Amino acid sequence: MPRQSVTLTESNNSWLNSHVENIGDYANKSELINDLIRRARRAEFINQKLSKAEKSNFISQSPDEILAEFKADIIK
Numbered sequence: 001m002p003r004q005s006v007t008l009t010e011s012n013n014s015w016l017n018s019h020v021e022n023i024g025d026y027a028n029k030s031e032l033i034n035d036l037i038r039r040a041r042r043a044e045f046i047n048q049k050l051s052k053a054e055k056s057n058f059i060s061q062s063p064d065e066i067l068a069e070f071k072a073d074i075i076k
Contacts, residue, residue, distance in 0.1 A: 045070045
């Protein structure tokens with residue numbers, strides 16, 4: 001897995017530390033950051049689908065099909 005170095009503001013670093021230490025869903029900040037990126041990618045995918053549907057005035061996929069498609073894209 002590629003390693004990255006990022007600079008965080010003090011408030012963002014505190015927020016990450018708090019979630020890792022107090023919430024307990026993540027073992028470290030890297031896990032939390034990767035989850036945040038996955039969620040952002042998911043939201044971006046959904047927004048793209050919605051935009052495409054709005055522009056075409058019609059979409060042939062059911063909500064369940066759209067959900068299955070973006071779940072499959074996230075796993076890649």
